[in-house]
Amino acid sequence: MEISVQETRAEERFVHDLAQQLRVDSIRCTTAAGSGHPTSALSSADLMAALFAWHLRYDWDAPEDPGNDHLIFSKGHASPLLYSLFKAAGVVSDDELMATYRRSGSRLQGHPTPELPWVDVATGSLGQGLPAGVGIALAGKRLDKREYRVWVLCGDSEMAEGSVWEALDKASHYALSNLTVIVDVNRLGQRGPTELGWDLETYRRRVEAFGCQAIVIDGHDLDEIDRAYAQAEAADRPSVIIAGTRKGKGVPEIEDKNGWHGKPLPAEMAERAIRDLGGERDLRVATHPRPRRTLAVAAQSEDPIVLPTYAVGDRVATRRSRSPPRSRMARSAISAGSGLPCHPSLSSTSGTPSPLRVPAMMTLGRSAASACVYARSISPRSWPSMTMARQPKASTRRR
Ligand SMILES: Cc1ncc(C[n+]2csc(CCOP(=O)(O)OP(=O)(O)O)c2C)c(N)n1
Numbered sequence: 001m002e003i004s005v006q007e008t009r010a011e012e013r014f015v016h017d018l019a020q021q022l023r024v025d026s027i028r029c030t031t032a033a034g035s036g037h038p039t040s041a042l043s044s045a046d047l048m049a050a051l052f053a054w055h056l057r058y059d060w061d062a063p064e065d066p067g068n069d070h071l072i073f074s075k076g077h078a079s080p081l082l083y084s085l086f087k088a089a090g091v092v093s094d095d096e097l098m099a100t101y102r103r104s105g106s107r108l109q110g111h112p113t114p115e116l117p118w119v120d121v122a123t124g125s126l127g128q129g130l131p132a133g134v135g136i137a138l139a140g141k142r143l144d145k146r147e148y149r150v151w152v153l154c155g156d157s158e159m160a161e162g163s164v165w166e167a168l169d170k171a172s173h174y175a176l177s178n179l180t181v182i183v184d185v186n187r188l189g190q191r192g193p194t195e196l197g198w199d200l201e202t203y204r205r206r207v208e209a210f211g212c213q214a215i216v217i218d219g220h221d222l223d224e225i226d227r228a229y230a231q232a233e234a235a236d237r238p239s240v241i242i243a244g245t246r247k248g249k250g251v252p253e254i255e256d257k258n259g260w261h262g263k264p265l266p267a268e269m270a271e272r273a274i275r276d277l278g279g280e281r282d283l284r285v286a287t288h289p290r291p292r293r294t295l296a297v298a299a300q301s302e303d304p305i306v307l308p309t310y311a312v313g314d315r316v317a318t319r320r321s322r323s324p325p326r327s328r329m330a331r332s333a334i335s336a337g338s339g340l341p342c343h344p345s346l347s348s349t350s351g352t353p354s355p356l357r358v359p360a361m362m363t364l365g366r367s368a369a370s371a372c373v374y375a376r377s378i379s380p381r382s383w384p385s386m387t388m389a390r391q392p393k394a395s396t397r398r399r
Pocket residue numbers: 037039040041043075077124125126127154155156157158159184186188189190194247261
């Protein structure tokens with residue numbers, strides 16, 4: 001279908017305005033809460049607006065639909081942006097965002113949790129979302145043969161985590177072309193400049209050395225972002241989009257300035273910023289579900305899984321307790337503390353017990369566990385005690 005120049009401009013205008021709305025809402029909810037990470041949200045706003053408007057395929061009325069794409073905020077502290085996206089998708093109201101973000105007992109915690117039906121895994125512990133994403137991509141590609149894509153947003157400081165590179169290694173080994181990693185290279189971490197700053201070419205070389213397609217772009221140029229996503233969708237291996245951005249983008253008083261990580265804007269400053277960003281908006285983005293006819297039919301095993309049991313003091317070789325079948329492997333990986341951990345801060349704010357297993361975690365265990373949890377060929381009903389088990393999702397593309 002031909003798209004006229006005017007239509008293209010109108011579309012880009014819409015996505016630009018959507019990105020500004022995401023910035024405004026991220027500022028509003030963090031200022032209202034008196035805490036949070038607005039600057040980390042602002043740098044990724046254009047990347048996420050373009051994703052939602054043009055590429056993500058997701059049926060918001062059916063988060064359990066196995067055809068849905070998966071979006072993982074590996075930089076989970078950018079939750080204001082994620083929740084603002086949920087508002088733009090129409091599943092979180094403005095009232096909920098403003099009145100409950102980061103409040104005790106709320107489902108809109110400082111770091112996303114699967115208490116929200118559109119969130120696959122708890123993130124916030126940097127370096128963990130991507131390994132989980134690799135597992136979900138593995139389940140889609142190898143176990144269930146579904147067409148969903150997995151999109152993972154990482155921070156550049158997060159790229160210092162070794163687990164990120166282990167995950168990329170496995171993603172390329174299994175040729176996970178359904179995985180797109182978006183690295184928001186805003187040059188600043190928590191306490192100052194990152195190791196590589198805006199040296200995007202070094203990121204490119206490292207990503208390529210791990211066997212993935214690297215795509216370097218300006219992370220605030222909507223056209224470049226759109227083309228990068230299309231290039232990733234057409235690739236035969238995992239892609240890593242290395243997006244040069246500016247932390248705090250759109251708010252000159254804090255843009256690319258150190259010292260603003262994890263700080264809400266004071267009310268007066270927030271007011272100025274919101275005005276400069278064009279004020280409050282209530283735009284809705286329509287992401288589109290993947291046509292059901294393209295979905296592969298996965299075998300559903302209803303057989304109960306008999307897990308091995310060990311008495312306290314038993315000496316069991318790890319290779320035995322973690323050996324196939326894969327369901328048992330996943331289960332043992334999780335119970336051994338290598339799967340799906342929550343961010344430590346969740347234990348104090350969410351009211352739900354946090355596994356606090358980060359130190360014991362292994363990247364491969366996390367990927368394997370995620371793969372098995374998401375594989376439809378392993379019935380979730382066989383996993384009665386696994387509260388983290390979730391089923392796939394997804395959404396849009398320029399049509
Ligand atoms: C494993 C781990 N270590 C430390 C932290 C604390 N922390 C939260 S955000 C952050 C900096 C993140 O910087 P970056 O990845 O560049 O994302 P940005 O906020 O700049 O977008 C740190 C160190 C964490 N959440 N997890």
